[in-house]
Amino acid sequence: MSLVSEGADYRRSFSAGTGLAEPSLATVGDYFTLMKPRVMSLVVFTALVGLAVAPGSLHPVTAFTALLCIAIGAGAAGALNMWYDADVDAVMTRTSRRPVPMGRVQPGEALAFGLTLAGFSIATLGLLVNWLAAGLLAFTIFFYVAVYTVWLKRSTPQNIVIGGAAGAFPPMIGWAATTGSLTLEPVLLFLIIFFWTPPHFWALALYKTDDYARAGIPMLPVVSGDTSTRRQILVYTLILVPLGIAPWALGYTGAIYGTTAVISGIIMLILGWQVLREQRPAERASRNLFAFSVLYLFLLFTVLLVDRGWGGLIVRLAT
Amino acid sequence: MSEPHDDDGIVLTEAQKRARRSRSIAIALALAALVILFYAMTLVKGPGVLIRPI
Numbered sequence: 001m002s003l004v005s006e007g008a009d010y011r012r013s014f015s016a017g018t019g020l021a022e023p024s025l026a027t028v029g030d031y032f033t034l035m036k037p038r039v040m041s042l043v044v045f046t047a048l049v050g051l052a053v054a055p056g057s058l059h060p061v062t063a064f065t066a067l068l069c070i071a072i073g074a075g076a077a078g079a080l081n082m083w084y085d086a087d088v089d090a091v092m093t094r095t096s097r098r099p100v101p102m103g104r105v106q107p108g109e110a111l112a113f114g115l116t117l118a119g120f121s122i123a124t125l126g127l128l129v130n131w132l133a134a135g136l137l138a139f140t141i142f143f144y145v146a147v148y149t150v151w152l153k154r155s156t157p158q159n160i161v162i163g164g165a166a167g168a169f170p171p172m173i174g175w176a177a178t179t180g181s182l183t184l185e186p187v188l189l190f191l192i193i194f195f196w197t198p199p200h201f202w203a204l205a206l207y208k209t210d211d212y213a214r215a216g217i218p219m220l221p222v223v224s225g226d227t228s229t230r231r232q233i234l235v236y237t238l239i240l241v242p243l244g245i246a247p248w249a250l251g252y253t254g255a256i257y258g259t260t261a262v263i264s265g266i267i268m269l270i271l272g273w274q275v276l277r278e279q280r281p282a283e284r285a286s287r288n289l290f291a292f293s294v295l296y297l298f299l300l301f302t303v304l305l306v307d308r309g310w311g312g313l314i315v316r317l318a319t
Numbered sequence: 320m321s322e323p324h325d326d327d328g329i330v331l332t333e334a335q336k337r338a339r340r341s342r343s344i345a346i347a348l349a350l351a352a353l354v355i356l357f358y359a360m361t362l363v364k365g366p367g368v369l370i371r372p373i
Contacts, residue, residue: 023329023331023335023339024335024338024339024342025334025335025338026338026342027338027341027342028341028342028344028345031342031345059363061359061360061363062360062363065356065360068356120353124353124356128356128357128360
């Protein structure tokens with residue numbers, strides 16, 4: 001039996017005993033957890049940068065509305081992911097305490113919650129901001145849920161490479177919210193996050209291999225082994241670092257961003273090299289790369305925002 | 320001998336009642352926020368928001 005059909009069986013057996021005859025004990029906090037607030041905060045941050053550095057102006061209330069819709073849309077994708085992945089979440093230590101595997105939220109409730117949030121966030125973004133941004137948000141939710149969660153995650157070790165696109169769209173949505181169009185610059189922001197995702201998640205997977213193997217998720221270290229994963233981490237880092245520098249090289253940003261991108265890029269490369277040279281059971285290099293990769297992305301986007309004069313955000317809020 | 324019947328339906332426990340009440344309040348607040356958001360955005364967009372082709 002395939003992992004996917006086992007998941008479906010799990011959902012059927014779970015919902016069979018938890019219909020309306022079993023009143024829910026789910027709290028507001030459980031529903032908030034379904035929205036993956038930590039992921040949501042990164043999505044909001046990168047969308048804010050895309051929205052702020054885009055040329056043109058956006059009224060602060062409209063900007064707030066756009067970010068709120070993007071945040072809720074990300075939360076919807078998170079809830080739908082937790083609905084579908086409840087079976088594998090239950091066997092992984094990192095995710096076993098999520099509301100659905102714990103039985104605090106029924107799978108049907110998570111599904112309804114996710115679909116409702118998705119519908120409201122897309123419609124509100126379209127009606128109040130613009131339909132290009134709404135279309136991109138709808139595609140992002142679809143990509144994360146249908147392409148990554150349902151299809152790729154359980155079927156290929158390239159799951160997070162392709163699925164990473166879902167996490168890379170928010171700056172493009174932010175940009176589209178301000179301008180109503182797309183150019184090369186938001187695509188660059190997309191590519192930075194897209195190529196950042198594999199080294200980030202594979203560094204985590206290297207020291208969580210057993211967890212993924214137990215859940216039957218074909219992460220690269222589980223399928224291809226440590227050595228191949230370490231090599232691919234370095235390859236993706238080698239692509240990522242020039243992309244991180246590209247906004248400065250192409251003249252979109254100033255020297256502050258350029259210096260930050262070069263220095264932090266060199267550190268990423270050193271850490272990627274250390275991961276390649278590291279032998280198990282030592283895990284220090286993988287943990288270091290995972291931790292620094294979060295800082296790297298945060299640094300690039302923060303400095304981009306500062307370097308572009310906060311994208312006129314302060315001026316907009318003051319007027 | 321009387322037949323067992325379930326006229327009372329499902330009786331919620333105190334914990335279930337508390338959870339339902341907190342969820343109901345959250346839904347009410349979310350709907351109120353949505354109304355305020357649409358009202359504020361209508362003001363931001365100005366009178367032009369009412370000028371739509373039929």
